[in-house]
Amino acid sequence: MTNNMFFIANWKMFGDLKSVNSIKKVINLSKTKKYKKAQIIYCPPYTLIDKILRITKNTKIKVGAQNCHYSQSDGPYTGSIHSDLIKSIGAKYVIIGHSENRVLGDTNQIINLKIKSALKKKLKIIFCIGETLKEKRKKKTNLILKSQIYGALKNIKKNNNIIFAYEPVWSIGTGIIPKMENLEKQVIIIKKLIINFWKLKNPKIIYGGSVNPKNIAELKKIRSINGFLIGGASRNSKNFIDIIKKTIN
Numbered sequence: 001m002t003n004n005m006f007f008i009a010n011w012k013m014f015g016d017l018k019s020v021n022s023i024k025k026v027i028n029l030s031k032t033k034k035y036k037k038a039q040i041i042y043c044p045p046y047t048l049i050d051k052i053l054r055i056t057k058n059t060k061i062k063v064g065a066q067n068c069h070y071s072q073s074d075g076p077y078t079g080s081i082h083s084d085l086i087k088s089i090g091a092k093y094v095i096i097g098h099s100e101n102r103v104l105g106d107t108n109q110i111i112n113l114k115i116k117s118a119l120k121k122k123l124k125i126i127f128c129i130g131e132t133l134k135e136k137r138k139k140k141t142n143l144i145l146k147s148q149i150y151g152a153l154k155n156i157k158k159n160n161n162i163i164f165a166y167e168p169v170w171s172i173g174t175g176i177i178p179k180m181e182n183l184e185k186q187v188i189i190i191k192k193l194i195i196n197f198w199k200l201k202n203p204k205i206i207y208g209g210s211v212n213p214k215n216i217a218e219l220k221k222i223r224s225i226n227g228f229l230i231g232g233a234s235r236n237s238k239n240f241i242d243i244i245k246k247t248i249n
């Protein structure tokens, strides 16, 4: 475990106005000295970004979107939101390359364009990578991770505004997490890939996939990890707080 820890809540397509009130407990926690190392970021559906920004105003909790369009300016893209619009309401982060969007058509090339547009608009990026079960069984994990990283970062100058989220697809929403020794090795490999590509000193790498209050004690032992991307368990403030408390103690 390293110093500052990210706890990024990915609410996916869940949450109504009422559900936002439960965040207050997390806000209170974030104000305590003991948990000042916790960098909490909420990524709700677009419809709740403004509400969460208001309720977290003057706190150190940040807010992000779960995706963006690759276009750098307005355009005829029904149902899409570009980085500038996300930035203009006050959000600071955006998740790009989540496997749930890769299956909907986000290729490494599209992800590359999305990252470029988000960086241009000075958003910080939570960039997701990870292999499917089929790829893992065929022992293609490292090949896939390399193509995802190299493809997404093509022609982008090295910078510190990207958090790399390793999310094995087979672990997302399944309750199954990698064996700790494998995860440890995988994180080291990812770090090397990024350093080879960018000569970046200390890339930030977080883990995502079925993180919950039960397995966090084990997951937090992974060295050189900078935090977690949390789906299901982040929507329940009690569970989310539990995860933060058990990580930083």
Ligand code: PGA
Binding pocket: 010, 167, 171, 172, 173, 174, 208, 209, 210, 211, 229, 230, 231, 232, 233
């Ligand atoms: P999960 O989702 O924690 O529900 O597995 C993680 C994610 O998809 O980012």
